[in-house]
Amino acid sequence: MPPSIRAILQNPAFNVRVVNVRDGAPAGAPDGALDEPLSWVHSSDLADPTEFLEPGQLLLTDGAQFPQRARAQEYYDAYVERLAALGIRGLGFATAVIHPQIPPRLISACERAGMPLLEVSNRTPFIAIIRFISAELSREQLARVEWSLNAQRAISRAALxxxxxxxxxxxxxxxxxxxxxxxxxxxxxxxxxxxxxxxxxxxxxxxxxxxxxxxxxxxxxxxxxxxxxxxxxxxxxxxxxxxxxxxxxxxxxxxxxxxxxxxxxxxxxxxxxxxxALDNARRHLRAGLLEQLLAGDRTVADRTAEKVWGRLPEEPITVSVVRDAQHGDHLLEALELESDEHRGGVFYAQRNDHIVAIAGEKHGGDLRELFAAHRATVGSSTPMRYAELGRGVTEAERALARAVETGADDVGFTELLGDGMLGLLSTDRAAAVARGVLLPVAGHDAREGTALVPTLRAWIANNCAWEPTAQRLGIHRHTLRNRIDLAGTLLGLDLDLLQDRLELWAAVQFTE
Structure with missing residues (x-):
C-alpha cells in the first residue's frame, strides 16, 4: 500500500496527531482523507510555498510565516486555500519551536478548507518523517516492480x-x-x-x-x-x-x-x-466449396464442410447475394460468427465481388436480421435444392440488381416474379432505351403540334383495337388509322406486324 498520513500517525516514533478531528475524521475533509496516498513530504516556512510543491504531498512547517502577533483570519484562509487548490494532502505544524501551540485561526482555516492539520510535537525532526515516507515509497515501488514481474510471467504462461x-x-x-x-x-x-x-x-x-x-x-x-x-x-x-x-x-x-x-x-x-490469417484460409476454402457445389460436386463439398464447419445447411435452401466491396471485413466476420453459432444452418463464401450466403429453412430469418444490422443491400432467391444452386445464385443476383436500382434494402426474387417478365426486364437502362424509341414521334408532336404519343398510348391501352380507341379519343376511325400509320413511319415500324407492335408496346410500358 502507498504511504499515507495514517501511516505517519500510527508510527510510534513520531509524536503526531490530527488537530481538527470530528467524528474520527478531519473536519470538513472527505472520508478517507487520511488514507490518500502521499507522493512526498516537503517542509517550508514560506508564506506561499506552492511554487515548490506538487499535488499529493504533505507539507510540514514550524510556522515562521505566521508571526506571533495576531493576523486577520483572511491571511490564514488564503494560505490554506492555496495549498488545498494545489492538491496538498495535509499540513503538519511543529509546536514548541516557534509557536507553543498551533494558531487557532490556522485551525479554523483548515477546518473550512477540509485540510487535515497535524500537530508535530516534542521537536520531532521533520527529516525523520521525510525519511520514513521515502522508505515507504521505495518499498512500495519495489513491491510494484515485483508484482509487475510476476504478473508478466503469469501472462506469458497463459499465452502458451x-x-x-x-x-x-x-x-x-x-x-x-x-x-x-x-x-x-x-x-x-x-x-x-x-x-x-x-x-x-x-x-x-x-x-x-x-x-x-x-x-x-x-x-x-x-x-x-x-x-x-x-x-x-x-x-x-x-x-x-x-x-x-x-x-x-x-x-x-x-x-x-x-x-x-x-x-x-x-x-x-x-x-x-x-x-x-486462419480466417482468410477458411474463406478461400469456403470459396472453393461454393464452386464445387455450383459444379454439382456435392459429395466432396459435404465431406469437407462436415470436417471444418459441421455440415452444409439442409435443403430446401435460400441463396442471398450481397456486394462484398460495400461492407468489407466487418460483414464477413459477422457471417463467420453466425456460421459458428448456427453450425450447419448457415454457409457463406466470397465469389467475385459478391458475398454468397446459403441458409437453411430455420435460419433464413437470422441471416436477414444480420444483413439488416449491417445495412447491407441484399437479393435473395426462391427456396430450392442444391442441384439448382446455379439458378439460385442467378436469381439472387437479379434481385440484388433490382434492390440497387430501387434503393431497397432487401429484395426477394419472388417480388420480381410478381411483376412478370417486365419485372425482370425493367431497369433504368430499359426506360432510357424506350424513351429513345419514342423520341421521333415525341419530336414530331413538339414541332407540328400533333398528338401522336397520346394516340399510341391509347391504342396500346385498348389492345390495338381501332373502334374503342377512336371512341375514347373522340376521333374518326380513319383519322386514328392515319395517325398510327404516320407514327409507324416515323418509328420505322410496320405496326400491322405482331413483332413491331410488341416493340411499340414495350416502349410504351417502360416509359410509363
Whole structure:
C-alpha cells in the first residue's frame, strides 16, 4: 500500500496527531482523507510555498510565516486555500519551536478548507518523517516492480496455453482485479469466462464506445467516463484493426498496471492477427466449396464442410447475394460468427465481388436480421435444392440488381416474379432505351403540334383495337388509322406486324 498520513500517525516514533478531528475524521475533509496516498513530504516556512510543491504531498512547517502577533483570519484562509487548490494532502505544524501551540485561526482555516492539520510535537525532526515516507515509497515501488514481474510471467504462461487469448484475458482480470471485455473487428463481443462480471447497465455503453472506436479505423486508447469509468484500447496495427479491449478499473492504472496492459494488448493483437490469417484460409476454402457445389460436386463439398464447419445447411435452401466491396471485413466476420453459432444452418463464401450466403429453412430469418444490422443491400432467391444452386445464385443476383436500382434494402426474387417478365426486364437502362424509341414521334408532336404519343398510348391501352380507341379519343376511325400509320413511319415500324407492335408496346410500358 502507498504511504499515507495514517501511516505517519500510527508510527510510534513520531509524536503526531490530527488537530481538527470530528467524528474520527478531519473536519470538513472527505472520508478517507487520511488514507490518500502521499507522493512526498516537503517542509517550508514560506508564506506561499506552492511554487515548490506538487499535488499529493504533505507539507510540514514550524510556522515562521505566521508571526506571533495576531493576523486577520483572511491571511490564514488564503494560505490554506492555496495549498488545498494545489492538491496538498495535509499540513503538519511543529509546536514548541516557534509557536507553543498551533494558531487557532490556522485551525479554523483548515477546518473550512477540509485540510487535515497535524500537530508535530516534542521537536520531532521533520527529516525523520521525510525519511520514513521515502522508505515507504521505495518499498512500495519495489513491491510494484515485483508484482509487475510476476504478473508478466503469469501472462506469458497463459499465452502458451491452447486457448491462449482467453487465458491471457482471464489472467489480466485476475492481476488487475477488474472486468474485461473483448470485441472483434466488427464490434461483436467475444465471449470468454470472466472472474468479474461487467455491470449490466454498462454493457451497452461499452459496446457502443467500442463500435465507434473501431469505425474510426485507427489505433486509439481512451478513458471513458459515464456511470462507471472504463479504459478502452483498440487492437491491431497498420490500416486494419483487429478488435477492441475494454477494462473496468475503479481508477487510472499506475505505470506497472499500464505496462501489463501493454503486454496484453501486444499478445492479444498477435493472437487476433493469427486468427485473421486462419480466417482468410477458411474463406478461400469456403470459396472453393461454393464452386464445387455450383459444379454439382456435392459429395466432396459435404465431406469437407462436415470436417471444418459441421455440415452444409439442409435443403430446401435460400441463396442471398450481397456486394462484398460495400461492407468489407466487418460483414464477413459477422457471417463467420453466425456460421459458428448456427453450425450447419448457415454457409457463406466470397465469389467475385459478391458475398454468397446459403441458409437453411430455420435460419433464413437470422441471416436477414444480420444483413439488416449491417445495412447491407441484399437479393435473395426462391427456396430450392442444391442441384439448382446455379439458378439460385442467378436469381439472387437479379434481385440484388433490382434492390440497387430501387434503393431497397432487401429484395426477394419472388417480388420480381410478381411483376412478370417486365419485372425482370425493367431497369433504368430499359426506360432510357424506350424513351429513345419514342423520341421521333415525341419530336414530331413538339414541332407540328400533333398528338401522336397520346394516340399510341391509347391504342396500346385498348389492345390495338381501332373502334374503342377512336371512341375514347373522340376521333374518326380513319383519322386514328392515319395517325398510327404516320407514327409507324416515323418509328420505322410496320405496326400491322405482331413483332413491331410488341416493340411499340414495350416502349410504351417502360416509359410509363
Amino acid at each position: 496455453r491452447p486457448d491462449g487469448l482467453r487465458s491471457i484475458l482471464a489472467e489480466l482480470e485476475k492481476q488487475l482485479g477488474c472486468w474485461v471485455l473483448l470485441f472483434d473487428a466488427a464490434g461483436n463481443r467475444v465471449p470468454f469466462p470472466t472472474r468479474h462480471p461487467i455491470p449490466g447497465d454498462l454493457v451497452d455503453s461499452v459496446a457502443d464506445a467500442a463500435t465507434q472506436a473501431l469505425k474510426k479505423g485507427t489505433r486509439s486508447a481512451s478513458r471513458q467516463s459515464g456511470p462507471q469509468e472504463f479504459t478502452l484500447q483498440t487492437l491491431g496495427g497498420g490500416k486494419r484493426l483487429r478488435g477492441a479491449l475494454a477494462l473496468g478499473t475503479s481508477e487510472a492504472m499506475d505505470p506497472a498496471g499500464a505496462d501489463l496492459l501493454g503486454s496484453v494488448i501486444g499478445l492479444a493483437s498477435l493472437a487476433l492477427e493469427q486468427n485473421r
